[in-house]
Amino acid sequence: MRRKIKKYVLSLLTGLAVLAMPLTASAEGTANYCFGSGSGNRKAPVAYEVEKVYHAMDLEGVEDLNDLASMFVTDDSVYVATGNAILVLDYDFNVKHILSDYKDEDGNDAKISGPDGIFVTEDGRLYVCEPRNAHVLVFDKNYKLINNFGKPAGLDISVEYMPSQVVVDRLDRMYIIATNLYEGILEVNSENRFQRYFGTTTVSISAWDIFFRAIASEEQLNRQALILPTEYSSMALNEKGFIYTTIRSTDVENPIRLLNVNGTDIMPETWEEFHPMGDVSWAITSSTTSEAGPSNLSYIDCNEHGMYMVLDRTRNRIFTYDDASNLLYVFGGSGDKDGCFRNPVSVRWLGESRNVLVADRLSRSITVMKPTNYGNAIFEAVRLEAEGERDQALLCWQDALDMNSNCSLAKDAIGRALYWAGDYEGSQEMLKRIHRNDYYSMAFEKTREEVIRAYAPAAVIALAVLIVAVKVFRRVRSRRKGGNGYAKG
């Protein structure tokens, strides 16, 4: 509890500090930063740079990239949902297929219109959400319609059914996010029968709210925003079957969630008990831009190394985290130049390569970002750590530290490794500046033990000698004074 309070005070203070500073960071485009050792953000080397920006004219046979909605990447293809088609591209952005017309279940001609979330299973089935048509379309490998899932059977809701995001697990169960449905993610089985709400969260009402609502008049209550549970904005399925989600609401403590099969949030906190949440300090108000307030997370993607990245719509930044919720790097930003975004809607890793795709709805483009040396060093370190190659990972962390002496992640990793390798003093030196107290304390315990072991015998002997010396001195003095030395004892 005390920690919590301290945390709030700290974030409040950093918020105030940010307020006091001139807002220059927003104009810097792909600027990267890392969370420093308890004292605000520090500049870091750029982690990702632009490799190429694709517009419609760069893609053969594609008329426009209007209304980009989302992307999906499989082992060999990139699926892009635009306003009236699903584009299937290979990794070099050669067009493999354009899916815009299809035959519906009655054999009539139909067109893709306003698709939102898409998902492709391992055996190549393509799921397309069309919120305005209230259905999820399923296509096979040859882009023939297999299923047209309307409103799931057994789902009793009072609002219009608008599926916007879908993921499909190995048992062909669909997890669907529907707009304006606050109960949670819909879990629907392969026969389109509604099973349960998944990842439901309860609303927390503060004491002040209860008090206010008790005394407020009807008009005041009408003006108040409804207190609604959180609405999920995106999902990504990792290879273990867990679902990463982001939450659009900005006043929850844990806007990025990792849901297990049970639907509970198992996202780890950092060792300092912080939740990943995009920016941790922000301007509360800002007169120059609309970029005030906490991060508004709208899209998430994860990869097989336990990393995940989220898209922040407030400042158009992309945050990448490792599996222990440490922020690895940030890139993106608002602006017109390449590497900045105006209305990014989707981010995806380009398969095994470390490149990142960002779809921008307003500039109608897809940007391919590639890691710089710094970004690569961190990516490689995290990958090696995930595979258990700790020694190799250490070299990469050292590289990252050479490029950015503020890189507290690298210091942390190296300091902990030194501890396990038995170099306790080196470990202390590394961990001291970043205030990694738990490991520092463990290393300190070891060095303290060494000191005690080295000096304890000498200290005991010295103490004994001192006691004897004092006794002898006293006895000699009292004898000199003429008294009987033994009488006093």
Place this chain on the structure above:
Amino acid sequence: MQKVSDFNLKKWWGRVVDEVIRFPLYMMGKPFKAFSDIKYEGKGSVPACIFFMVMLMLLSVMRQSYTGTVFVEVDPRYMNIWMVMAGVLMQTVLLMVANWSVSVLTNGSGSLREIFMVAMYAQYPYMWLSGLYLVLSHVMTLDEKALLTACITLGVVCIVFYGFIGLVSVHGFGFFQGIASVVLTLIALVIIVFVILLLVSMAGELMNFIRVVAEEITLHYL
């Protein structure tokens, strides 16, 4: 005025030991007796209390800059020594003034000088315990943090305990009167802080107004 030739180092040292160590220890053993001694027999000394005050200020600075790495709470690079010291001084002065103003209204018989001495002697154990905390924080690990927490908690308990006894004896209050006066003191404290903030902000406004007027005049006529 004492002449330099009359200065007896041994005697002076004896007095220092009496006032800085013996009397406070006596106070800790027999608080009621000691505080009434302060009031009626002129025991205790203001210079010693000022010395304690300075020590407390120094200790609060040292707590922030020399605590062992494991237990650091505030980044010492961003500490302002003067603000930390002023903080300690201000809270003592505010508490004294608040308590004195309440005691005047409620027929408490303590003077400002006596209240000051009570405040300082009550913090005497705390002073040593924070010193101990400083030393221990360099040899303890995170697992042994409970000991350090206990150290500081004990100090705070001592402040409350001796402070309350001191105030009661100095003002000649009973137990419940004492409680009431403490509550009133806290209320007075809030009012004082409020008034100070009000004055400061108003002074700021005034300064701003004068600056604007001066600016207008210079732009207009010069």
